[in-house]
Amino acid sequence: MAHEPHNGGSPGEMGVRSEPVAPSSADSRPPSFRPRRLYAALDLGTNNCRLLVAKPEGASFRVVDAFSRIVRLGEGLAQTGRLSEAAMDRAVEALKVCRSKLRDRQVARARLIATEACRAAENGAEFIERVKVETGLALEIVDRGTEAQLAAQGCVPLADPNARGVLLFDIGGGSSELVWLLPRGSGKAGGPPTADIKGWISLPVGVVTLAERHGGQRVTAESFGRMVDEVAGMIDAFPHRAAILAQLDHLHMLGTSGTVTTLAGVHLGLPKYDRRRVDGAWLKAGEVDLILGQLLAMSYEERIAHPCIGAERADLVLAGCAILEGMRRHFPCQRLRVADRGLREGILVGLMRADGVWRRPYYRPHEGDRR
Structure with a gap:
């Protein structure tokens, strides 16, 4: 594409x-x-x-x-x-x-x-x-099921073909989806690969709703932790958790959202956002931890001034990071691929x-x- x-x-x-x-x-x-x-x-x-x-x-x-x-x-x-x-x-x-x-x-x-x-x-x-x-x-x-299916189809070309599966997440403004999928060939219809969805969960929380509940401008380590706890608690009901954890070493995460593209932009040190460098970028688990620490250490004003965050996302990005952390708490994959694509x-x-x-x-x- x-x-x-x-x-x-x-x-x-x-x-x-x-x-x-x-x-x-x-x-x-x-x-x-x-x-x-x-x-x-x-x-x-x-x-x-x-x-x-x-x-x-x-x-x-x-x-x-x-x-x-x-x-x-x-x-x-x-x-x-x-x-x-x-x-x-x-x-x-x-x-x-x-x-x-x-x-x-x-x-x-x-x-x-x-x-x-x-x-x-x-x-x-x-x-x-x-x-x-x-x-x-x-x-x-x-509905949320359709939203998950469309996100999976849009992102599956970035799945590692050597992995046994992918945990796709889409962090939205009002809801967030987590999808366990297997990439497949395009079949007789041709075109991009298809996504075989093994299971999914839609969380009734997104960056806007979470930031409004917990505050998005002045985020402390304590308030960030409360956001992570809230999201992680929602994933407890995911019926496929045990099956995913059994093969976690052979899976990778694939993220589509303004949150994850912002993380990639910060990691790459971009002077301004560049889709060509962000879409498809890989982040190791330790690199994600480091970026989250950097963002938590920034003031609201510093986030506004950052070229990959800006005023429009400065009060939302940490809420998005908390949603990602809630997912990673359950599924600590060692690799995350970034997608500037989706629905x-x-x-x-x-x-x-x-x-x-x-x-x-x-x-x-x-x-x-x-x-």
């Missing part, structure tokens, strides 16, 4: 279909002779709104446009049970940018999902209707695989393929 970011696009009126779009009846050419269509995946979470637009390429795809904005849709949700007007306004404005990109790129197939904040909020359905009215976008609220990539793979784009002879060159 290659990324080719492109900025631009302004809000405009349009509607985007999130269901499969059938080929035009006027186009009688077989799939191998049609221009490659563009696909899109949108993930509206508790903290972020993210969009990818991509086209099939080789056995994967190339990202031709991307958008990400921190909107904090779930801000205050744990206290009130509702999405606030200010948070919904921020999310709608970000979604208008996404709508413009979908329109300008003439996307043929898209899946637009909303996760924990909209699942949990009393007014989640009302917000989804508001989005449809104001932007024309039809968001789909997915959206999993959506794109699903859409393209359903269309059969990796089945031969789809990629036979033709004159019309000029995207």
Whole structure:
């Protein structure tokens, strides 16, 4: 999978279909002779709104446009049970940018999902209707199982093929998923490898909710420990713990979240965040311990000033680290691979695989393929 970011696009009126779009009846050419269509995946979470637009390429795809904005849709949700007007306004404005990109790129197939904040909020359905009215976008609220499956599919290309399995974690704003998976080949459908999920657990906690409960700006060793204890207690009920521990020496962790990419950026000493160096980076257990110690020793102001953290994550990063530590307390793997990818990539793979784009002879060159 290659990324080719492109900025631009302004809000405009349009509607985007999130269901499969059938080929035009006027186009009688077989799939191998049609221009490659563009696909899109949108993930509206508790903290972020993210969009990818991509086209099939080789056995994967190339990202031709991307958008990400921190909107904090779930801000205050744990206290009130509702999405606030200010948070919904921020999310709608970000979604208008996404709508413009979908329109300008003439996307043929898209899946637009909303996760924990909209699942949990009393007014989640009302917000989804508001989005449809104001932007024309039809968001789909997915359950936690679907969220885990999509994250696994998006990240499985980074699994070590020599490992006997992988513990994938996705630390979100309002929920976090831990997935035990085995990477498999792509099979007859072609494309990226697939994920055979052996077991998973979804924790009703994310960086936003945990930071709101325990404080995110002034974090002491004691308050950090309380956060770790809370998360670790949630994993006690994971029924696959014993089976995983029995082969822990042959597994590695694979993390997707702003938390783990921040850890990698700090470890690498990057003067600014660089996805090309972070995505796929390996961290040893001792290196993770060292980075966590560095972050705990920083003041809130120092975290703001750090080029790989910044003001938008300074009050959330330690809550994310506590979630990771709660997982590592149960499953102390010696290796952790970092993924700057996840749900959206999993959506794109699903859409393209359903269309059969990796089945031969789809990629036979033709004159019309000029995207």
